[in-house]
Amino acid sequence: MGYSRFMVPNSLLQDEYADSAPHYDALTARFLINTRRRIAAFCQEKGWGRILDIGCGTGEQLRVFQAAGIRAFGVDASPAMLAMARRKLDPSAPLTCASLPLPFPDAFFDVAILSLVAHETGVGSETILREALRLAPHVLILEWRMPERMRDYLLQPIVHGIERIAGKKHYSHFRAFVDQGWLRGLVHRAGARLVHEEPRLSGMMSLAVCELASAAPESGS
Numbered sequence: 579m580g581y582s583r584f585m586v587p588n589s590l591l592q593d594e595y596a597d598s599a600p601h602y603d604a605l606t607a608r609f610l611i612n613t614r615r616r617i618a619a620f621c622q623e624k625g626w627g628r629i630l631d632i633g634c635g636t637g638e639q640l641r642v643f644q645a646a647g648i649r650a651f652g653v654d655a656s657p658a659m660l661a662m663a664r665r666k667l668d669p670s671a672p673l674t675c676a677s678l679p680l681p682f683p684d685a686f687f688d689v690a691i692l693s694l695v696a697h698e699t700g701v702g703s704e705t706i707l708r709e710a711l712r713l714a715p716h717v718l719i720l721e722w723r724m725p726e727r728m729r730d731y732l733l734q735p736i737v738h739g740i741e742r743i744a745g746k747k748h749y750s751h752f753r754a755f756v757d758q759g760w761l762r763g764l765v766h767r768a769g770a771r772l773v774h775e776e777p778r779l780s781g782m783m784s785l786a787v788c789e790l791a792s793a794a795p796e797s798g799s
Contacts (some may be wrong), residue, residue, distance in 0.1 A: 599658035602636050613720060613778045614642040616785065617691065620718065621648065626688035632680070632710055633695040634673070637663025644668055651687070653680055678709055687714040696721055696764050697741075700751035703758075704768040707788075711770060716789055722752075723777060723784040724760035733782050761786060 595602075617639060621629055631639050634652030636659050643650040644667060653674045654660050660675055667673070674681065690710035696703045696719065710717045725731045741752040758764065765772055765788050774787040 593656050593658050595656040596658040599636065599656065599662050602659070602662070603638060607638050609779065610638070611642075613783070613785065614639050615646075616778070617693070617718060617720070618642050618646045618648060620785075621689060622646065624689070624716075626716070628687045628689075628714075630682070630687040630690045630710075630713060632690055632692055632706070634663060635659045637667050637671070637673075639691065639693055640671060640673075641666055644671070678706065680709060680713065682713050684712055685715065689716040689718055690714040691718045691720075693720040694722075696761070697752050697755035698748060700754045703755060703764055707764060707768040707770065711768065711788075711790055716787055717770070719761065719784075719786045719788065720778070721761045721764075721784055721786070722755075723782060724762065727781075730781055733780065737782055 621643075629643065629648065629650035631643075631650055631652045634640055634654050635656070637652060640650055640652045640663065649672075651672045651674070652660075652663060653676055654663075655675065655677045657675055660673055663673060664671075690713050692707065692710055695706060699706055707717065707719075722737055723730065725734055738749075738752075741749045755764070759766070761775075761784055762772070765786075768788075769791055770788040771791045772786055772788050776785050777783070778785050
């Protein structure tokens with residue numbers, strides 16, 4: 579999804595996902611379901627009770643949270659995506675349509691989730707990560723993984739192909755994410771540090787947790 583829309587006022591937004599929202603789950607849900615379940619389990623393991631899914635899109639991660647008995651907040655700037663989310667979620671699910679800055683007080687949540695959001699923001703992606711760190715001491719990020727081994731490089735044509743299919747604008751944002759150092763470059767620019775990272779989707783993606791660099795390390799992290 580393209581989350582560069584988070585960077586402009588709501589009054590100036592045009593919902594570029596109005597056409598793609600009805601088809602988004604068919605393209606992504608099957609491939610991400612196990613990772614979404616891992617995210618829910620990870621939050622339970624850490625005891626994170628107040629969860630914010632930034633860029634929740636059609637609500638697939640929120641649906642997995644609901645199935646696990648976890649209450650989570652969702653925010654997205656696309657009314658079309660949120661309309662799809664409302665169709666599948668419990669009517670009481672807290673969903674908000676908003677752009678940056680998000681309408682929540684500092685440190686209101688235990689964890690904020692950025693699931694395939696950062697690579698879609700292009701130059702300045704650290705802005706949304708800093709906003710997530712304002713809202714929660716921990717940010718759980720699912721992103722494309724920087725190739726480090728031969729197997730990773732062999733999978734890169736798939737990654738680039740997916741982003742090219744999403745459109746020229748989306749691919750340019752992905753290229754900016756790559757050129758600026760992937761996930762580790764993003765975390766560094768935001769003044770944060772990684773405290774956990776694990777490969778997902780055959781190594782094409784990373785599931786990571788970051789926090790502000792000034793924060794005290796967690797025991798056992």
